[in-house]
Amino acid sequence: MANELDTEDNFYEMTLWPHRSFKVDNVKFLLGFISFGLILPILPFLGSIVGTFILMFSIFTLALFGSLFIKSYSAETIKEIVKISPREISITRFGANGEKKFWKANNYWVKVNLYPNGQIVENYLTLVGNNREVELGAYLSPNERVQVREKIENALVKARLQEKI
Numbered sequence: 001m002a003n004e005l006d007t008e009d010n011f012y013e014m015t016l017w018p019h020r021s022f023k024v025d026n027v028k029f030l031l032g033f034i035s036f037g038l039i040l041p042i043l044p045f046l047g048s049i050v051g052t053f054i055l056m057f058s059i060f061t062l063a064l065f066g067s068l069f070i071k072s073y074s075a076e077t078i079k080e081i082v083k084i085s086p087r088e089i090s091i092t093r094f095g096a097n098g099e100k101k102f103w104k105a106n107n108y109w110v111k112v113n114l115y116p117n118g119q120i121v122e123n124y125l126t127l128v129g130n131n132r133e134v135e136l137g138a139y140l141s142p143n144e145r146v147q148v149r150e151k152i153e154n155a156l157v158k159a160r161l162q163e164k165i
Contacts (some may be wrong), residue, residue, distance in 0.1 A: 012084040016148065017077065018139040024073055031066055038062060078139060084155045086162040091127070091134060105129025107159050114149045114156040125149055 022030075038058035045051030081092045090104035110129035116122070122144035126133045136152075137145050 012159065014082045014151060014155075016137050016140065016150070017079040019141075020073070027066075028071060030069075031062065034065065035062055063103070072160060080136060082136070082152065084159050086159050088161075089127070089129070089152075089156065091136065103127075103130070103132065103134050105132075107156055108136070110156060112149050112153050112156070114146065127152075 028061065029050070037056075038061065042051055042054050042058060045054060077094075078096050081094075081095050083090045083092075084107070087107060088104050089107055089110050090093055090102065093101045093103075095101070113126045113128060113133070115124040115126070121138070121142075123145045125140075125145040125148060126135045127136055137148050140148065
């Protein structure tokens with residue numbers, strides 16, 4: 001969900017990413033298990049034309065699953081980096097297709113909105129500033145969005161206090 005960094009330079013950074021319940025280390029086991037499950041029903045037909053035909057589709061299915069699984073864990077996955085300094089807040093969003101979007105605004109004018117029920121998404125989290133409203137953490141669970149809102153609001157309060165000093 002989030003990785004936070006609070007540096008000595010009055011700078012706060014939070015990285016948000018989607019939850020991954022399956023560890024990459026377990027891929028070999030999973031691919032072996034799927035291979036066994038695909039080959040076991042084919043064993044009686046091996047050596048025949050039907051068995052060869054079914055084996056080709058099983059290998060194709062296994063290769064497709066493996067490549068899509070690896071692609072989902074590639075470096076081009078979705079993540080958002082929120083940086084809060086004493087004067088401004090910025091969000092850098094990296095999309096699944098490698099697209100990079102950037103937004104920043106003055107801390108004094110930024111407002112954190114959490115739209116509870118009644119929306120398309122429960123606890124829809126946005127930041128408003130610089131004449132724009134941007135969504136944050138669309139892939140997070142509703143409870144995680146509440147936690148992110150609290151962390152951002154606390155960091156904004158600290159940053160605004162630093163600005164006055």
